[in-house]
Ligand SMILES: Nc1ncnc2c1ncn2[C@@H]1O[C@H](COP(=O)(O)OP(=O)(O)OP(=O)(O)O)[C@@H](O)[C@H]1O
């Protein structure tokens with residue numbers, strides 16, 4: 001049981017038996033997930049287990065083949081749903097930062113605020129600067145992305161997604177392109193968001209990080225969630241043999 | 257859980273046989289209905305526009321005369337073999353010119369993008385060449401070469417005007433195409449070059465195996481565009497007296513005082529260019545799809 005279910009409120013995100021195939025390749029076969037408000041769900045699993053695919057389905061970058069994805073109770077897979085409207089309320093940060101290289105940091109952040117949400121230039125920049133300050137990036141506002149380190153770029157990407165005040169944030173291995181020091185920069189940014197009560201779904205290979213931030217950890221393998229529970233249950237005391245095997249290999253690789 | 261579709265208990269493998277749930281079937285129905293509605297809207301709007309055009313043109317006062325002088329079907333069939341014969345020359349010259357332009361423009365582009373100091377004079381010449389021939393109207397180049405070269409009396413026997421005209425087309429087009437290829441080469445990110453060089457590939461190998469394949473793939477759509485334009489422009493050499501399809505149509509028209517030959521000639525061009533244009537669209541869509549696949553994590 002997670003926090004939201006206890007409270008009985010509508011979860012921010014609910015997946016019911018989500019299925020996704022690429023041709024004959026069934027990547028997700030019946031994934032169900034409940035993400036209550038203010039909770040952090042962490043997806044772990046081997047490379048190719050479908051973590052990115054799941055996040056992309058939530059954000060409608062991929063069309064699911066079956067199942068329901070309810071975002072604030074609304075089925076986002078419904079062909080009549082307004083995809084742009086849904087994406088405006090879901091922030092996503094990718095492994096490759098995908099900053100716009102031809103815009104300064106401040107313009108990267110204010111673009112959607114101004115063009116999609118109609119916020120005025122001054123207000124948008126004020127909001128961006130405030131966010132940049134919180135992520136210790138205030139002095140980088142006028143720089144172009146290629147002048148920043150990887151960790152800084154990734155934090156700018158996070159700020160850019162946050163600027164429009166999304167209801168839900170999706171993080172797809174936001175640290176795998178970074179060295180350990182930069183990893184910490186980014187992870188503490190995510191921890192900061194958690195302390196503010198942001199609802200998040202995070203795919204990661206950083207088990208230590210998962211343990212720190214997760215309310216619920218889900219182990220994804222063979223297209224289904226093999227095991228789920230608190231970090232203490234899943235990472236420290238896994239019951240499922242596949243989960244154990246996976247974590248044993250992660251431990252061998254020294255990532256835990 | 258709010259509801260459980262027919263695929264079995266949540267979170268468990270659905271097994272080899274998968275039956276779409278009610279929710280999914282409902283979505284498919286909605287998508288099908290949306291597709292039908294879109295198709296219907298497209299059909300109705302096309303019908304209104306085309307029908308309106310036919311109505312306006314067909315009921316206009318001058319239409320009977322226009323139909324007789326531009327769209328005389330019987331006369332059109334009569335002259336078709338003659339025009340086809342002439343059009344064959346266009347097609348042959350088109351293919352020859354395309355191949356020659358491909359080679360020449362590639363050399364120009366490679367020269368212009370080279371960085372070695374030894375090639376500096378060649379680079380300069382290539383730049384001048386491109387500047388001159390990209391900036392001069394094709395028709396003028398055809399005149400200058402078509403009338404200028406024979407005046408030099410370089411050979412005993414005169415060079416056929418077809419050869420001179422086609423050369424003019426090749427020279428001019430090579431300048432355009434070289435610039436398209438060069439922009440493709442420059443658009444490949446420097447990190448790709450760095451990655452290849454760091455693997456130990458030489459300058460030339462890097463170009464051959466890493467840069468050019470990406471560059472050319474990127475410029476295929478604009479190149480196909482130039483190929484279509486080339487087919488139409490090859491006809492310009494008729495100003496030197498070459499009897500290709502446009503000239504042939506002109507001759508027929510001046511004899512019969514009927515403009516149908518022009519219409520038939522246009523149709524011949526369209527028969528070749530429309531499939532090419534469609535192909536260009538398809539290539540573009542594929543390119544975009546590939547970029548999207550790379551675009552996000
Ligand atoms: N566009 C696509 N077309 C075909 N197959 C795809 C596509 N995207 C992903 N896949 C396949 O789906 C499976 C899951 O991929 P996904 O990227 O979701 O894995 P992942 O868990 O995020 O892995 P990683 O930890 O390496 O990022 C893989 O086997 C992959 O080959």
Ligand SMILES: [Mg+2]
Pocket residue numbers: 051052053172173
């Ligand atoms: Mg991934």
